[in-house]
Amino acid sequence: MNRSTEEVFEDHLNLRREGKLDEDLKRNYAEEVVLLTSNSNLQGHDAIRYSARRLREQLPDGHFEYVAKQVRGNFALLIWRAKSSRFDAVEGADSFVIEDGKIRLQTIHYGLVKEHSKNL
Numbered sequence: 001m002n003r004s005t006e007e008v009f010e011d012h013l014n015l016r017r018e019g020k021l022d023e024d025l026k027r028n029y030a031e032e033v034v035l036l037t038s039n040s041n042l043q044g045h046d047a048i049r050y051s052a053r054r055l056r057e058q059l060p061d062g063h064f065e066y067v068a069k070q071v072r073g074n075f076a077l078l079i080w081r082a083k084s085s086r087f088d089a090v091e092g093a094d095s096f097v098i099e100d101g102k103i104r105l106q107t108i109h110y111g112l113v114k115e116h117s118k119n120l
Contacts (some may be wrong), residue, residue: 002101009076009096012103013066021052030102037108051108058112059084074098080110087112 003011008028015024025045035047042050055062062084070077080092092110096103 005074005076005098006071008098008101008103009069009071009078012096013069013078017064021049025049028103030100030104033103034105035108036105048106058087059089061085062089087114 012024012028015021015028025048029045029048031045032043033045033048035042035051037051040047059082062082064080064082066078066080068077068079074097076096076098078092078094078096080089080094082089082092089110090113093107094109095107097105
């Protein structure tokens with residue numbers, strides 16, 4: 001039996017918090033997942049690995065806060081922000097299409113600022 005959208009979404013968030021990217025890919029992402037950002041249109045697990053590596057480079061030692069989560073049908077939305085020693089991420093928004101217990105599409109958007117916010 002396939003897991004619900006909410007189950008996949010929460011499992012994804014928990015595994016990412018724990019730094020378990022490979023386990024997240026295996027359990028929660030379709031092999032042919034599509035990743036869309038403002039400057040890329042990629043596909044597959046390597047696309048997700050690339051995105052995770054880029055985020056770690058931009059936000060080393062990042063502290064992430066999940067501001068809001070929404071799930072409806074096979075769609076999920078995460079609003080987030082983060083602080084790190086290099087940049088702060090503001091207005092982060094990831095959206096997901098989850099079908100048959102796997103993430104089929106993910107979009108990622110966030111802005112980076114050099115100034116560190118005291119509100120996180």
